[in-house]
Amino acid sequence: MPIGFQILDRALRVIRFLLPILGLLLVWELAVRTGLAQAGILPAPSTILARAVELLGLTGERAVLFGHILASLRRALVAFALAVAVGVPLGFLLGLSEEAQLWVSPILSLMLPLPAVAWTPILLVLFGPGDLTIVIVCFLGAVFPVLYSTMQGVRACGRQPVWVVRSMGGSGLDVLRRVLIPSSLPALITGFKLGMAHSWRTLVAAEMLAALTSGLGYMIFAARSYMDVSTMFVGVVCLAAIGMLIEHVLFGTLEHVTIHRWYARDAQTGGRQ
Amino acid sequence: MSNVEKILSDPVGETATLAPKPKITAEGAGIRFGSIVAVEDFTTVIREREFVSIIGPSGCGKSTLLYAIAGFLKTTSGVLKVDGKPIVKPGPDRGIVFQEFVLFPWRTVLRNITLGPEIAGLPRAEAEERARKWIRLTGLGGFENAYPATLSGGMKQRVAIARALTCEPDILLLDEPFGALDVQTKNYVMKDLQDLWIAASKTILMVTHSVQEATLMADRVLILGARPSRIVADVRIDLPHPRDPLDQRLGRYRQEVTEILSAEVDRAMKGERGQ
Numbered sequence: 001m002p003i004g005f006q007i008l009d010r011a012l013r014v015i016r017f018l019l020p021i022l023g024l025l026l027v028w029e030l031a032v033r034t035g036l037a038q039a040g041i042l043p044a045p046s047t048i049l050a051r052a053v054e055l056l057g058l059t060g061e062r063a064v065l066f067g068h069i070l071a072s073l074r075r076a077l078v079a080f081a082l083a084v085a086v087g088v089p090l091g092f093l094l095g096l097s098e099e100a101q102l103w104v105s106p107i108l109s110l111m112l113p114l115p116a117v118a119w120t121p122i123l124l125v126l127f128g129p130g131d132l133t134i135v136i137v138c139f140l141g142a143v144f145p146v147l148y149s150t151m152q153g154v155r156a157c158g159r160q161p162v163w164v165v166r167s168m169g170g171s172g173l174d175v176l177r178r179v180l181i182p183s184s185l186p187a188l189i190t191g192f193k194l195g196m197a198h199s200w201r202t203l204v205a206a207e208m209l210a211a212l213t214s215g216l217g218y219m220i221f222a223a224r225s226y227m228d229v230s231t232m233f234v235g236v237v238c239l240a241a242i243g244m245l246i247e248h249v250l251f252g253t254l255e256h257v258t259i260h261r262w263y264a265r266d267a268q269t270g271g272r273q
Numbered sequence: 274m275s276n277v278e279k280i281l282s283d284p285v286g287e288t289a290t291l292a293p294k295p296k297i298t299a300e301g302a303g304i305r306f307g308s309i310v311a312v313e314d315f316t317t318v319i320r321e322r323e324f325v326s327i328i329g330p331s332g333c334g335k336s337t338l339l340y341a342i343a344g345f346l347k348t349t350s351g352v353l354k355v356d357g358k359p360i361v362k363p364g365p366d367r368g369i370v371f372q373e374f375v376l377f378p379w380r381t382v383l384r385n386i387t388l389g390p391e392i393a394g395l396p397r398a399e400a401e402e403r404a405r406k407w408i409r410l411t412g413l414g415g416f417e418n419a420y421p422a423t424l425s426g427g428m429k430q431r432v433a434i435a436r437a438l439t440c441e442p443d444i445l446l447l448d449e450p451f452g453a454l455d456v457q458t459k460n461y462v463m464k465d466l467q468d469l470w471i472a473a474s475k476t477i478l479m480v481t482h483s484v485q486e487a488t489l490m491a492d493r494v495l496i497l498g499a500r501p502s503r504i505v506a507d508v509r510i511d512l513p514h515p516r517d518p519l520d521q522r523l524g525r526y527r528q529e530v531t532e533i534l535s536a537e538v539d540r541a542m543k544g545e546r547g548q
Contacts, residue, residue, distance in 0.1 A: 159345075160371055160373070160375045161375055161377065163340075163343070163345050163363065163369065163375075164369070164371075164375055164388075164436075165388070165392065166344075166345070166362075166363040167343055167344070167345075167363040167364070167365070167367060167368065167369050167440075168365050168388060168389040168392045168393070168440055169363075169364055169365040169392060169393065170392045174392055178377075178388070178392070179377070182377070182379040183377075183379075185379070258379070261420065262378045262379045262420055262422065263378060263420075263422050
């Protein structure tokens with residue numbers, strides 16, 4: 001396919017994706033304008049957009065949105081990075097050692113369904129409000145999905161691919177580098193996606209409970225004192241949009257250059273089919 | 274005197290001085306997993322450049338035996354030797370090809386085949402040079418940059434064979450190499466493998482459950498009994514290579530092997546039914 005068509009195809013796909021969202025916004029706008037919904041509780045999209053522009057800093061003193069977004073992103077990403085740093089090596093260990101797995105998996109199955117936010121009050125007692133508490137809560141939200149997916153990926157590898165490398169005189173490091181890591185990569189990416197999504201979700205609740213001055217969760221919660229519903233909606237929309245961008249752009253690209261190429265899925269389908 | 278010494282000092286061995294050196298020696302090798310005896314008292318000598326096929330009822334432990342020779346599993350009794358030295362671990366002197374190909378989907382055909390030389394620490398250019406030879410001989414030319422997911426079963430198995438041969442092993446171990454291929458593809462790959470064997474002069478040990486494959490390709494067919502398995506017959510197929518599948522003499526060998534094998538399968542089935 002010529003490159004021009006590819007771009008056109010891609011653009012059409014993006015439009016097709018945005019169409020239902022635009023439809024929803026239109027219905028919402030009309031519902032408010034016709035008085036079907038109360039503007040004081042459900043502000044119209046146009047009102048929210050106006051507030052967003054204001055908060056984004058195009059008009060003076062209320063330009064705080066970028067600061068909140070950056071604070072939130074920083075916390076969620078630090079927590080995610082820590083979760084990867086802990087979850088991936090531990091996942092490999094548990095995936096490779098039956099013994100370790102026997103000991104740890106009961107604890108894992110207890111921790112996996114536990115909402116990380118439940119730890120927030122305890123951490124508040126320990127560390128007080130602030131970044132440390134928020135990052136730890138997000139970390140606890142992210143680490144278990146990463147760990148679990150890594151473990152599953154490593155265990156799914158099977159013994160024959162390992163044998164192939166061994167029969168070529170490969171060392172333990174060769175097995176890790178040339179078999180275990182690439183073969184568990186699809187599972188790793190799934191774990192990263194889940195981990196980041198958990199980190200992002202946990203963040204909002206943690207910020208509502210433990211943030212002092214910044215973060216989207218803080219912004220939404222603080223707006224409650226002024227009954228400032230538009231600002232709350234700006235926060236909610238930002239959370240949704242940023243979460244979606246991280247999943248589609250960051251992890252979508254990662255999948256595109258790795259597993260989609262290897263397993264010969266159609267490169268044109270844009271990664272989320 | 275052990276069985277092996279008996280075999281080696283066999284009076285028919287007037288030709289033994291002329292015969293190639295023993296490559297793989299098994300002296301009462303046994304493998305058990307817990308209380309399950311997979312292989313018991315496996316004793317034989319496989320000589321250099323011999324093509325030997327192991328055949329037996331399913332579950333008789335023939336693949337287990339192959340894995341032990343590859344060094345993936347340990348014997349629990351007796352000894353397995355290569356070039357007179359006991360096998361302790363896998364090594365590049367023994368290449369393996371599995372039924373399910375076991376290619377690395379994240380590597381292209383070329384990179385799958387260069388894996389052995391890469392692990393051996395060869396520079397990339399030299400690794401590719403070595404791979405090219407086997408890519409040509411296995412008919413994979415033009416597919417170097419394809420990913421395995423885009424290949425047919427027969428092509429995948431050629432990649433697996435080329436990958437094993439690029440390590441230049443003395444011994445090629447084949448674990449039901451045609452089991453996952455359809456009949457037409459299988460015939461092609463079998464023909465290719467015979468040509469390769471003639472060209473490469475390797476010792477080949479092939480595990481199969483197909484009498485047709487075993488008799489067509491091997492110099493000797495070892496028939497294993499039902500578990501715990503031991504050799505019940507050692508049939509020499511005295512026909513020149515490459516062989517014609519329609520050869521009358523081959524048909525007689527097929528019949529002989531089938532008869533011995535059927536008796537073993539009957540015995541195994543009776544055993545399973547507890548009679």
